[in-house]
Amino acid sequence: MGRAAERLRVLTDQARSGDWSGAAADLRRWIRSDTVSAQMRRDFSVPFEPKPAEVALTAVPLDDDLARKLFDVDVSPQDRVYLERRRSFWETGFDGGFVAVTDDGDPAYLQWLIPNRQHDLVTDYFGPLFPDLGPDGLVVEGAWVPPAYRKKKVMGEGLSLVSEAAAAHFGAASATCFPEAGNKGAVRGSQAGGYVIEGRRIDSWRLARRSVHFEACTAADLGY
Numbered sequence: 001m002g003r004a005a006e007r008l009r010v011l012t013d014q015a016r017s018g019d020w021s022g023a024a025a026d027l028r029r030w031i032r033s034d035t036v037s038a039q040m041r042r043d044f045s046v047p048f049e050p051k052p053a054e055v056a057l058t059a060v061p062l063d064d065d066l067a068r069k070l071f072d073v074d075v076s077p078q079d080r081v082y083l084e085r086r087r088s089f090w091e092t093g094f095d096g097g098f099v100a101v102t103d104d105g106d107p108a109y110l111q112w113l114i115p116n117r118q119h120d121l122v123t124d125y126f127g128p129l130f131p132d133l134g135p136d137g138l139v140v141e142g143a144w145v146p147p148a149y150r151k152k153k154v155m156g157e158g159l160s161l162v163s164e165a166a167a168a169h170f171g172a173a174s175a176t177c178f179p180e181a182g183n184k185g186a187v188r189g190s191q192a193g194g195y196v197i198e199g200r201r202i203d204s205w206r207l208a209r210r211s212v213h214f215e216a217c218t219a220a221d222l223g224y
C-alpha cells in the first residue's frame with residue numbers, strides 16, 4: 001500500500017472507531033506541522049554517574065511477564081495512547097527492550113535501545129525519523145515511567161542503567177535519543193541519564209508530504 005493510501009486507511013479506521021479527535025489531530029499534522037526534537041547522545045567511553053532515584057533500581061531485559069505488568073494496567077486515556085504505542089513496539093519485535101525494576105521486581109522504567117542490525121525495521125516502522133547510527137550506535141525510543149513512579153527521579157538513573165546494560169549486551173559505543181523538545185520531563189530526564197544535546201530533528205509535513213532534517217545546535221538553542 002502506498003503511503004498516501006496507508007494514511008487514508010488510518011484516518012478511516014479512526015473515524016469508524018469514533019476516534020474523531022485522533023483523526024483530527026493526525027489530519028492537522030499531515031496538512032501542516034513541524035515537530036522539533038532534541039538529538040541527544042550518550043557516549044559510553046565517558047564515565048557517567050547518575051543521581052540515585054528515590055527507589056532502588058536494577059536493569060533487566062523486557063520479557064513477557066514484565067510486558068504484561070507494564071501494559072495490562074488501568075491508566076488515563078493520554079497514558080493509554082503512550083502505552084499502546086509501546087505495546088506495539090514489543091509486538092513488532094524490536095530488540096533492546098529493557099526495564100529498570102524495583103527490589104520487588106516491579107517495573108519502574110521502560111526503554112528500548114535498538115541495535116543497528118534492525119535499522120531497516122526502524123525505518124519501516126517510524127519512517128525516516130532515525131539516521132543510520134552505524135554498527136556501534138543504539139536508537140533509544142519509547143521511554144515510559146508508570147504513573148506510580150513518576151516524579152521520583154526514576155528517569156535519570158533508570159535510563160542510565162538500561163543504557164549501560166544495552167551497551168554491554170550489544171557491544172555499543174553510543175546511544176542516541178530524540179525526545180520532543182517541548183517534553184521537558186523527557187529532555188531533562190535524558191540529560192539526567194547522561195545524554196547530551198548535540199542537535200535537533202525537524203519532522204515537517206506539508207499536505208501529506210513529509211521531510212525530516214537534522215541540524216547541529218546547542219542545549220541553549222532549545223531552551224535547556
Ligand SMILES: CC(C)(COP(=O)(O)OP(=O)(O)OC[C@H]1O[C@@H](n2cnc3c(N)ncnc32)[C@H](O)[C@@H]1OP(=O)(O)O)[C@@H](O)C(=O)NCCC(=O)NCCS
Pocket residue numbers: 082142143144145146149150151152153154155156178179180183184185186187188189192
Ligand atoms: C517523560 C517521563 C519518562 C519522565 O519521567 P518522570 O518520572 O516524570 O521524570 P523524573 O522524575 O525522573 O524527572 C526527570 C527530570 O525531568 C524533570 N521534569 C519532570 N517533569 C517535568 C516537567 N513537566 N517540566 C519540567 N521538568 C520536568 C525533573 O525535575 C527531572 O530533572 P532533574 O533530574 O534535572 O531534576 C514520564 O513522565 C513519562 O513516562 N511520560 C509519558 C511518556 C513520555 O512522555 N515518554 C517520553 C517520550 S520520548
